[in-house]
Amino acid sequence: MTDPRDWYRLTTFDNGERGYLLGRDGIIMFLVELAEENRDLDHAALKQLFDEHQVVVAVWPSSAGPGFLTLKGAEYLLAQTKRGTKKIKATTMTAFSCNSREHAEILQQAFRPT
Numbered sequence: 001m002t003d004p005r006d007w008y009r010l011t012t013f014d015n016g017e018r019g020y021l022l023g024r025d026g027i028i029m030f031l032v033e034l035a036e037e038n039r040d041l042d043h044a045a046l047k048q049l050f051d052e053h054q055v056v057v058a059v060w061p062s063s064a065g066p067g068f069l070t071l072k073g074a075e076y077l078l079a080q081t082k083r084g085t086k087k088i089k090a091t092t093m094t095a096f097s098c099n100s101r102e103h104a105e106i107l108q109q110a111f112r113p114t
Contacts, residue, residue: 032066034095035059046096050111054092058104069104071096071111
């Protein structure tokens with residue numbers, strides 16, 4: 001069994017920037033924590049976070065565990081996967097807390113570039 005500490009381990013990138021090495025469970029924990037931190041932000045603050053980050057994920061509770069919808073940055077994540085990197089910069093990613101998938105889809109529409 002994988003040590004839970006390996007799910008969410010701080011690392012340093014070649015340029016000295018801090019980031020996280022995340023496994024599947026680690027990324028889930030990380031996104032849920034980010035969403036909780038951002039739970040009480042108003043629309044303007046969420047829009048600012050959306051604009052400042054390369055990857056934005058909506059997170060909501062469900063009976064099967066947290067649900068996720070990538071609001072922004074799917075292309076970035078696919079490119080990282082193709083490169084084979086397991087490092088994700090903490091500064092490139094954030095998450096929003098939603099009540100449901102429908103709520104996440106509304107946010108996706110609201111923040112879509114015009």
